Amino acid sequence: MKFSDVIGHKELLGRLRDNIDRGRVSHAQLFVGECGWGTLQVALAYVQYLHCPHKEGGDACGKCPSCVQIEALAHPDVHFTFPIINPTKTPTSDSYITEWREMVASSDALFNEHDWYGAIDVSNQQGIIPKKEADNIIRKLSFKAFEGENKSVIIWLPERMNRESANTLLKILEEPWEKTLFVLISEHPEDLLDTIISRTQTVSVGRIEPEELARYAVERLGATPEAAAQAARVAGGSVVALRRALGEGGGASADNFELFTHLMRLSFSNRHLELFEWAEQVAALGREGQKNLLEYSLGLIRESYMLTAGLEGVSHLWGAEREFCLKFAPYVGNHNVEALVAEMERALRDVGQNGNPRMVFSHFALAVSKLIAQRAH
Numbered sequence: 001m002k003f004s005d006v007i008g009h010k011e012l013l014g015r016l017r018d019n020i021d022r023g024r025v026s027h028a029q030l031f032v033g034e035c036g037w038g039t040l041q042v043a044l045a046y047v048q049y050l051h052c053p054h055k056e057g058g059d060a061c062g063k064c065p066s067c068v069q070i071e072a073l074a075h076p077d078v079h080f081t082f083p084i085i086n087p088t089k090t091p092t093s094d095s096y097i098t099e100w101r102e103m104v105a106s107s108d109a110l111f112n113e114h115d116w117y118g119a120i121d122v123s124n125q126q127g128i129i130p131k132k133e134a135d136n137i138i139r140k141l142s143f144k145a146f147e148g149e150n151k152s153v154i155i156w157l158p159e160r161m162n163r164e165s166a167n168t169l170l171k172i173l174e175e176p177w178e179k180t181l182f183v184l185i186s187e188h189p190e191d192l193l194d195t196i197i198s199r200t201q202t203v204s205v206g207r208i209e210p211e212e213l214a215r216y217a218v219e220r221l222g223a224t225p226e227a228a229a230q231a232a233r234v235a236g237g238s239v240v241a242l243r244r245a246l247g248e249g250g251g252a253s254a255d256n257f258e259l260f261t262h263l264m265r266l267s268f269s270n271r272h273l274e275l276f277e278w279a280e281q282v283a284a285l286g287r288e289g290q291k292n293l294l295e296y297s298l299g300l301i302r303e304s305y306m307l308t309a310g311l312e313g314v315s316h317l318w319g320a321e322r323e324f325c326l327k328f329a330p331y332v333g334n335h336n337v338e339a340l341v342a343e344m345e346r347a348l349r350d351v352g353q354n355g356n357p358r359m360v361f362s363h364f365a366l367a368v369s370k371l372i373a374q375r376a377h
């Protein structure tokens with residue numbers, strides 16, 4: 001990926017280019033931001049520019065063997081580490097490199113953790129980066145560079161390292177590896193060891209501007225300019241959210257809609273016992289599915305609130321979602337919206353911290369139903 005292929009981030013790319021041009025590449029960098037904001041795109045373009053021996057016009061040439069290999073994610077000196085499932089059977093990221101290449105190629109390197117687990121058919125589990133993987137990095141770095149002199153290691157979601165592998169990574173980062181660049185791409189740097197953070201330089205990758213998202217939606221996703229503009233406005237700077245707003249990446253959204261509306265119906269009809277059945281159903285989804293549902297619900301609560309506030313023009317909903325939220329909007333207002341959002345964020349945090357899903361969602365369903373039942377007047 002060339003700098004010119006990255007969506008948005010022009011200023012950041014300028015700074016990264018400058019660092020390489022002036023030979024001021026810090027050996028370990030922590031790119032922070034949501035996956036949908038294009039953190040992996042930025043990292044790939046950065047590494048490709050670093051390795052390209054024929055830079056031209058402030059960008060990688062895109063044609064030399066180094067560029068071609070990096071674009072195919074098959075450069076012998078550029079290594080990838082990412083979360084995997086069942087590391088006892090399938091030891092390292094290398095076992096999933098084919099799926100990884102397909103995922104990156106088919107999504108323009110714009111996908112999130114959930115998409116990745118879907119691609120390796122384990123939607124309801126959460127991956128880890130095991131210690132074997134960290135050992136594997138050491139093994140790979142012990143070889144001389146095959147081509148050119150630089151080596152790069154891209155670690156996608158280092159927060160998925162367990163304690164053992166994080167400690168090994170820390171040792172790797174402490175060691176001086178000649179001409180080796182580590183790029184860590186993290187959504188949740190607060191879950192990393194402080195000692196890892198202190199040994200890396202943080203690079204904040206911000207949201208993508210709505211205009212850039214809209215252009216991408218038209219050019220790459222075939223959206224009409226009107227739909228593109230609407231989706232871009234509510235995508236929060238994320239291509240992953242943009243695709244979802246345009247109804248791509250389907251399936252999961254319909255199930256989430258069912259679950260969300262079911263919970264809301266139970267809430268305003270006081271069918272409290274059935275709330276526990278609902279919680280059971282959600283508990284069975286697995287952690288990634290639960291997070292997805294909660295994020296989706298947060299989106300609909302916000303949309304409903306906008307409708308209550310009379311900001312109908314701001315809403316991007318249509319079809320069944322719109323119909324439901326118009327009816328539901330009076331139940332969400334100044335009196336409860338903050339508490340509702342807080343409950344959803346709390347459940348997200350609990351799920352992320354391995355809380356018992358039955359307890360998390362029983363509590364969640366009860367709390368939300370009470371809040372919904374509170375009428376404003």
Ligand SMILES: [Zn+2]
Pocket residue numbers: 052053054055060061062063064065066067068
């Ligand atoms: Zn090149």
